Amino acid sequence: MSEPRLRVGVVGAGRIADFVHLPSLRLLPELCEVVAVASRDPDRARTFAGRWAVPRVHATWQALLDDAGVDAVVVCPPSDLNYAVASAAIEAGKHVLCEKPLAISYPEARGLAEAARGSPRVHMVAFTFRFAAALRYLRRLVAEEHFGEIRHxxxxxxxxxxxxxxxxxxxxxxxxxxxxxxxxxxxxxMIDMARYLLGEITAVSAVSRGYVGERPLAGGPGRGRVETPDACAFVAEFASGVIGTFDLSRAVAGRGGTGRPQYQGVEVHGTEGAAVYELIRPFHLQVSLGRAMARRQHWATVEVPLDLQVYPGSPRNPRTDDPL
Known part of the structure; x- marks a missing residue:
């Protein structure tokens, strides 16, 4: 007898729910169905429900958690609500997929992690980039020491x-x-991806910047003071001795040639070679193996093996379907 489909409720009807979570959940009709949505903006919630054929709209996230017809909750409201919603969902006995950041403060995030560990339900932070096929292939190559000792x-x-x-x-x-x-x-x-490939970070030194001090208020006169940074750069030391550099910005024109308004790239350099992963090429890596190749700047593009093109347990077929 097949398992019943998981009944999913979504807290938050913003962009991340609309462009990421609902399309992804709809790829798995044999495993789950979205049965409810909650948002503090009732018009947005109704529009969202109509677009995705979600049968129930709740006026509050508390009402959604009280819904006995919901088995699992996708938590994707504004970041300051993640802790309250996710912790209440765990207490209500729901499975939880929570957007990052888990909380605004470290004590809240730590408390949420401890509550989740004590629950029999499945819980996860939505660190989706670590599941990219090419990144998982890079992790395999690093673990098998194809690049020698990783240094940077x-x-x-x-x-x-x-x-x-x-x-x-x-x-x-x-x-x-x-x-x-x-x-x-x-x-x-990005920090999650780094830890996934190379282990724990033990020390950092960082600088951050904001470029626009005030922004116009939506739908009315006046301006709001911007309190959060648009850019950050930091150097990190890993427990293994690897040195890492991170550059982040949401206020630049991006990198030419990608055809997209965003760019994400990772480089790993070792004593026997190097590799480059880019988000726009999720099924390929650029690699340079061997000291002679590295000195000649000889790079090759390699395809991710078929066994890594779909995450284990996924029902999708990489030869015929969109890989997850």
Whole structure:
């Protein structure tokens, strides 16, 4: 007998739910169904529900958690609500997929992690980039020591989301709600990717910048003071001795040639070779193996093996379907 489909509720009807979570969940109709949505903006929630054929709309996230017909919750409201919603969902006995950052403060994030460990339900932070096929292949190559001793990691993430000084003031610009800005928003992904490949980080030295001091309020006169940084750069030391550099910005024009308003790239350099991963090429790596090759700057593009093109347990077929 097949397992019943997981009934999913979504807290938050913003961009991340609309462009990431719902399309992804709809790829798995045999495993789950989205049955409810909650948002503090009732019009947005109804529009969202209509677009995705979600049968139930709740006026509050508390009401969604009280819904006995919801087995699992995707937590993707503004960042300052993640802790309250996720901790209540765990207490209500729901499975939880929580967007990052888990919380605005370290004590809250630590408390949420401890609560999740004590729950029999499945829980996870939505660190999706670590599941990219090419990144998992890079992890395999690093573990198998194809590049020798890894000595340096370099990561860059750039987008133009806050480049326009006329873009309106939102919750992301408030420290109490948006936390550490670009570092919490996208930097958390990059740190997770680094730890996934190379282990724990033991020390950092960083600098951050904000480029626009005030932004116009949406839908009315006046301006709001921007309290969160748009850019951050830091040097990190890993427990293994690897030195890593991270460059992040949401206020630049991006990197030419990608055809997209964002760029994400990772470089790993070792004593016997190097590799480059770019988000726009999720099924390929650029590699240079052997000291002679490295000296000649000889690079080759390699395809991710078929066994890594779909995450283990996924029902998708990489030969016929969009890989997850």
């Amino acid at each position: 990691w370099r990561m860059a993430y750039f987008n133009d989301g806050q480049l326009d000084p006329g873009a309106p003031f939102t919750w992301r610009h408030q420290r109490a709600r948006g936390g550490a800005g670009i570092l919490a928003d996208m930097g958390s992904h």
